[in-house]
Amino acid sequence: MTGLVTALVALLSQIAPILGDASSIAKVIETLTQLIPVAVQIGEDLVQPIKNIIAALSANSATTADQMAQLQTLDAQYDAAFEAAATVAQSQDS
């Protein structure tokens, strides 16, 4: 599973900077949306490659304003995952 996710992230890293239309970018965003929850569990090795994909798509001139907002939400998912885990841990410790 980890190998598959890592390979997929590597592939997306290659194509993200060269995508030239919004519909292709939408497909990558859709893939990232499904991928990030799994990547969070795998660990820190995939954090930077995924953030780099998000940055590449954000810098892509073909990315629409709506897609930019989606990318910002995706970028914040690691923070959101931490907060969810922190809330549960703090409730267990109190």
Next chain:
Amino acid sequence: MKQFFALFLVIALTSCTQLQSAWSVLTSAQVTPQVVLVAGNTFDGLESIATNYLKLPKCTGSNGPICRNAKATAAIIPAVRSGRVARNNLEQFFSDHPGQLGPQGLYDALQSAISTLQSTFAQYNVQGVAQ
């Protein structure tokens, strides 16, 4: 005598101005986007490790060794939150001011969070926690 006193006053005031200038440089020291990027990447990795560590079951004394220490948890959570604020503010600064140097204070806050997380992970033997 008056001339000597006036000369002394001029020298003293000049030194004071230079001191103020040096102090100003020290307190407004700035950082490049590159060093902030490296620190931000380091923080992102540590935050990911912290997230997976916090998902572990709480240590009860009989469920170790793979469990979450409450003292480590208490150190990790505020460090990640303060580091995140510093990282986000730095990213916002560079987004708003492309090509400029960033504020040293925010960078120091980010580095402080990184140091806290690294030392906490070392103390409680937290390594890349995968599930």
